[in-house]
Amino acid sequence: MATKRIVDVEEESSDSGSGSGRPVKRQRPIVGPDCPGFEEMTKLQCMDSIPRIIEPFLRKVVREEVDRILSCYRNFLPRTSSVKQIADARRSRRWQLRFRKKLPATVFAGTKLEADDNSVIEVSMIDTxxxxxxxxxxxxxxxxxxxxxxxxxxxxxxxQEEFNGNLVHERDGKRPLLAGDLSVLLREGSGVFGDVNFTDNSSWTRSRKFRLGLRAVESSSVVKEAVSGAFMVKDHRGELYKKHHPPALTDDIWRLEKIGKDGVFHRKLVENGISTVQDLLRFLVVNEDKVRSMFGSGMSNRTWETIVQHAWECWIENIPFCYYNLSQLQLYFNSILQPVGVKFHGSYYQPYSDLNLQDQALVNKLKLLAYINQKDIVPIGLLDFPGHH
Structure with missing residues (x-):
């Protein structure tokens, strides 16, 4: 194959210097490494391409640096995890009122409002x-x-509009829903409820429940309101049947959860000599299976566990009972017949927990005799108790 040659283009031009009038051959410009200025052109092209090459890298570096700075800022904004959320927080009301503790699930009209743990209701102003x-x-x-x-x-x-739109007012012909000290003055950002109580129950509302709300008397446009959890308000007479938490030893047995006053469980317990919480705890200590068998399949295991757990919330008084077992020793019990100590004749009183395994085994054996002969367990005064100092 013949090699293709670059053909020079002939152009006529007059050479004023020669005056010969002959045609002159003009070559096309040479482009390549030998071309004058090629090196400078290459450098310019490289400079133009650098931004396109390093742009992704720079974007990554900038993104990582921004994330690092934001992660430090998030230490002061624990609930805010993105730039958008930070912006949203700035646009919202920055300060908010809050209840410091939960309210009980049930309150009674005419009774002073308290927190779930029976303490005073505390509120605070929070920087969100x-x-x-x-x-x-x-x-x-x-x-x-x-x-x-x-x-x-x-x-x-x-x-703010939604909050105001959900306020509840008294029924026609009734007193205002709340009575007492209906305002709180904050000091150093915190305050407590005074004597506040409901005058009506919540049964007439669709949800059958109320919530408490807190609203700033002034600056409400920049301070967000507080909203409590929902709770039921019952008439004051309902308190007569209120369950006690914790119960007392002298409480009627129906004060325990799952036992209704004059209900089936209540009557069954009373028929078997269990009329107070103390009676039940004594039976549980002596023979829990016997108590459980009173109800058979008429009581579910879950209901039974709830009753027992509630009963054991009771504070056990340190009222000792003394059992004389012939001439060997004296066994001492607390108010629900748990052994608390022993006094061997000719020796001193020893707490049950300090006994060695052999003596504990003896006490556990003899306490069964005491349980069988409970009429011989005689209550004694606290000052007469050998372990009292």
Missing amino acids: FSSAIVTTGDLSAIKIEILVLDGDFGQEDWT
Whole structure:
């Protein structure tokens, strides 16, 4: 195959210097390493391509650095994990009122409102950016009002209009739902309820429950309200049948969960000599299976476990009982017949926990005799108890 040659293009031009008028051959410009300025052109092209090459790398570095800075900032915003969330938090009301403790699931009209643990209800002003109590500034000493909300108002976030739209007022012809000290003055960002109580039950509402709400008397546009959990309000007469937590030894047995007053379980227990919480605990110590068999299949295991667990919440009084076993020793029991100590004749009183295994085995054997002959277990005064100092 013949090699293709680059043909020079002939162009006529007049050479004023030669005056010969002959045609002159002009070659096309040479492009390549031998071309003048090729090196400079290459450098310019490289410079143009550098941004396209390193742009992804720079984006990655910038993103990592921004994430690092935000991770430090998140230490002060524990519930905020993205730039969008931070922006949303800034647009919302930064300060919020909060209940410090839960309210009980059931309260009674006419009874002072308390927290679930029977303590005073505490409230605070919170900076939602840091979750810290606002202890200084005007917002740390504002007055807040106590309000009643519908039990169905349970969303996690709300607007001021939604809060106000769910307020509940008294029924026609009734007194205001709340009575007493219906405002709290914050000091260093915290305050407590005074004597506040409901005047009516919640059975007439759709949810049959209420919630408590807190609202700043002033600055409500920048302070978000507080909303408690839902709870039921019963008439004061319902307190007559209220379960006690914890129960007392002298409480009637129907004060325990799952045992209704004058109900089937209540009557069955009374028929078997169990009328108080103390009676039940004594029976449980002596022979729990016997007590359980009183109900048979008429009581589920779950119901039984609930009753027993509630009974054991009782504070056990340290009232000793003394059992004389012939001439060998004296066994001492607490108020529910648990052995607490022993006194061998000719020796001193020893707590049950201090006995060696052999003596504990003897006590456990003799206590069964005492349980069989409970009429011989005689209560003694605390000052006469050998372990008392």
